[in-house]
Amino acid sequence: MSEDLQFTFAxxxxxxxxxxxxxxxxxxxxxxxxxxxxxxxxxxxxxxxSGLIVAVVLTVAGAPLIVAVVVxxxxxxxxxxGLERVVLRPLLGRPVVAxxxxxxxxxxxxRGLGPVVFGSETRAVSLPIGDEPIVLGPASLPPIQVVGxxxxxxxxxxxxxxxxxxxxxxxxxxxxxxxxxAQAMGINVERYFALAWAxxxxxxxxxxxxxxxxxxxxxxxxxxxxxxxxxxILGGLDSIGGALVGGLIIGVVESLAxxxxxxxxxxxxxxxAPYVLMILVLMVRPYGIFGKRKIERV
Amino acid sequence: MFxxxxxxxxxxYAADMALYPLPIAKWTVAALAVIFVVIVPLTVHxxxxxxxxxxxxxxVGALGLNILVGYTGQISLGHGxxxxxxxxxxxxxxxxxxxxFWLTLPAGGLMAAAIGVVVGMPSLxxxxxxxxxxxxxxxxxxxxxxxxxxxxxxxxxxxIQVDRPSLFGFSFNTQGTLYFFLLFFAVxxxxxxxxxxxxxxxxxxxxxRDQDIAAEIIGIDIYRYKLMAFAISSFYAGVCxxxxxYYFGIANYEQFQLxxxxxxxxxxxxxxxxxxxxxxxxxxxxxxxxxxxxxLMENVGSLFFTTAEMANVISGLRLGVFGGLIIFFLIVExxxxxxxxxxxxxxxxxxxxxx
Numbered sequence: 001m002s003e004d005l006q007f008t009f010a011x012x013x014x015x016x017x018x019x020x021x022x023x024x025x026x027x028x029x030x031x032x033x034x035x036x037x038x039x040x041x042x043x044x045x046x047x048x049x050s051g052l053i054v055a056v057v058l059t060v061a062g063a064p065l066i067v068a069v070v071v072x073x074x075x076x077x078x079x080x081x082g083l084e085r086v087v088l089r090p091l092l093g094r095p096v097v098a099x100x101x102x103x104x105x106x107x108x109x110x111r112g113l114g115p116v117v118f119g120s121e122t123r124a125v126s127l128p129i130g131d132e133p134i135v136l137g138p139a140s141l142p143p144i145q146v147v148g149x150x151x152x153x154x155x156x157x158x159x160x161x162x163x164x165x166x167x168x169x170x171x172x173x174x175x176x177x178x179x180x181x182a183q184a185m186g187i188n189v190e191r192y193f194a195l196a197w198a199x200x201x202x203x204x205x206x207x208x209x210x211x212x213x214x215x216x217x218x219x220x221x222x223x224x225x226x227x228x229x230x231x232x233i234l235g236g237l238d239s240i241g242g243a244l245v246g247g248l249i250i251g252v253v254e255s256l257a258x259x260x261x262x263x264x265x266x267x268x269x270x271x272x273a274p275y276v277l278m279i280l281v282l283m284v285r286p287y288g289i290f291g292k293r294k295i296e297r298v
Numbered sequence: 299m300f301x302x303x304x305x306x307x308x309x310x311y312a313a314d315m316a317l318y319p320l321p322i323a324k325w326t327v328a329a330l331a332v333i334f335v336v337i338v339p340l341t342v343h344x345x346x347x348x349x350x351x352x353x354x355x356x357x358v359g360a361l362g363l364n365i366l367v368g369y370t371g372q373i374s375l376g377h378g379x380x381x382x383x384x385x386x387x388x389x390x391x392x393x394x395x396x397x398x399f400w401l402t403l404p405a406g407g408l409m410a411a412a413i414g415v416v417v418g419m420p421s422l423x424x425x426x427x428x429x430x431x432x433x434x435x436x437x438x439x440x441x442x443x444x445x446x447x448x449x450x451x452x453x454x455x456x457x458i459q460v461d462r463p464s465l466f467g468f469s470f471n472t473q474g475t476l477y478f479f480l481l482f483f484a485v486x487x488x489x490x491x492x493x494x495x496x497x498x499x500x501x502x503x504x505x506x507r508d509q510d511i512a513a514e515i516i517g518i519d520i521y522r523y524k525l526m527a528f529a530i531s532s533f534y535a536g537v538c539x540x541x542x543x544y545y546f547g548i549a550n551y552e553q554f555q556l557x558x559x560x561x562x563x564x565x566x567x568x569x570x571x572x573x574x575x576x577x578x579x580x581x582x583x584x585x586x587x588x589x590x591x592x593x594l595m596e597n598v599g600s601l602f603f604t605t606a607e608m609a610n611v612i613s614g615l616r617l618g619v620f621g622g623l624i625i626f627f628l629i630v631e632x633x634x635x636x637x638x639x640x641x642x643x644x645x646x647x648x649x650x651x652x653x
Contacts, residue, residue: 097430101567113617116610
């Protein structure tokens with residue numbers, strides 16, 4: 001393999017693993033949007049909150065990893081249930097802009113009070129996986145990226161099974177498809193709204209562990225949430241498979257852009273390229289690759 | 299504004315749209331003018347004048363955002379970036395070409411309006427959530443561009459020093475003189491918005507917000523009016539950015555990050571969407587809140603936090619309280635402080651009878 005090709009291969013491999021980690025977070029957004037039509041602008045802050053909880057349980061309380069995982073899952077599920085009940089339910093039936101602003105407000109609360117409650121220093125989440133890079137052909141990956149990618153794939157398989165086979169998953173798809181008909185069929189729609197938020201909480205908890213361990217946990221962890229929008233717009237807002245594919249594309253695009261363009265513009269293309277791609281998608285195909293074409297033309 | 303009516307006796311649309319609903323309202327405005335032009339600058343301490351100055355700047359920006367979000371019903375998360383466009387345009391013109399403020403200020407506004415129209419273009423095809431994300435992308439891309447292109451940002455630290463504005467050899471270089479400078483533009487923005495929203499354009503905006511399809515059927519070109527709303531709104535934002543630049547004497551992209559867009563959204567939600575008075579109340583409220591929090595924390599917070607933590611705690615609390623207020627007002631009183639004020643007034647309209 002030539003030098004150039006090896007470089008490209010390394011970039012693509014890195015992009016794929018990062019992209020899968022993006023899909024992991026985007027999944028939380030898609031689950032909520034699909035089931036409840038609510039837009040969660042605080043997805044990144046959810047991840048930050050989970051990261052903070054894990055880091056505090058691990059470092060301050062000195063508990064083993066398994067305890068931290070259980071605690072963060074419980075905390076995030078409880079948090080999401082409460083959130084749905086207190087904030088989102090009163091806003092049902094209000095204009096979509098109201099929900100957007102409410103979640104922006106929520107993001108501000110979490111970002112503001114998170115460091116006040118948990119302390120503002122950067123904490124590490126150390127997973128028992130070592131630092132030795134995993135070598136794949138001519139490229140190598142940090143182990144945390146491999147763990148994150150594998151976790152993402154496993155979660156996607158789990159959710160795929162859940163929606164296709166389990167009774168609850170089928171009911172949830174019915175709610176997503178048409179709330180009134182679902183209600184007429186005897187499905188408790190509000191309960192499934194809460195469930196959707198709880199699932200977003202679970203996904204964010206996983207995201208918090210993986211991303212927190214990769215970047216370190218402080219308030220800046222919430223910035224990964226900004227990557228959610230290009231991913232979900234590209235894949236389609238209400239498509240779980242779309243989150244996976246969108247994440248992969250965004251991951252690869254940003255990795256290639258960073259590898260090839262950064263030397264010319266002085267860095268930062270990573271945060272820029274996904275949004276340019278997203279604007280193009282919005283112009284050409286706003287419902288994304290797999291999204292339903294229900295977007296209203298004006 | 300502060301007069302008490304005995305009832306609603308309007309019989310024509312013209313009367314309903316008049317700037318002065320009753321003759322006495324002119325006296326209220328005159329009294330306010332005397333208070334703000336004569337009494338306040340003579341009696342108020344310089345520190346409080348500096349707070350008032352910040353409020354005046356915020357009023358300009360909040361009015362602009364309210365024209366877009368409150369009146370036209372389009373959302374924008376990119377207003378911080380529009381401000382930075384105005385700020386850097388004016389700063390570059392002022393430093394490189396040595397132009398006076400009465401040229402750089404409209405130039406900054408027009409540049410922001412042009413960029414705002416480009417960022418607002420997607421609103422022709424998409425709305426709601428998609429528009430929010432598209433303007434968010436606009437914010438991030440503009441931020442990135444300004445930060446990376448030295449020709450715009452002036453190289454080091456991406457900031458440009460600007461001299462204080464001057465007119466006929468008189469320099470506005472103290473809080474006391476800047477007060478008049480900023481008061482003039484805040485009043486201009488208020489009068490401009492009041493007249494805009496009762497004109498044909500303003501009513502077209504409201505029609506687009508309330509039901510865009512119906513608006514199109516009665517002959518409103520919604521594409522044109524949406525873009526116009528983006529242009530006017532970002533013009534205000536650009537002017538607001540220029541005012542910040544002249545006020546601080548420096549244009550710096552850190553003053554105009556995403557968080558600023560959210561601050562301004564908070565202003566108009568807390569103040570009241572689709573109302574001029576609401577924008578003013580929101581601007582006052584949101585500007586005063588961090589100051590109140592800081593004073594509170596300096597007195598009470600030292601019991602819980604060390605001095606080193608204090609700065610972080612204050613900025614965190616400020617953000618958290620903003621978020622809480624946004625959610626509170628959205629759920630409990632979507633029309634904001636303006637609605638509370640109207641409730642008080644309509645209570646006194648028929649007082650002492652309950653209805």
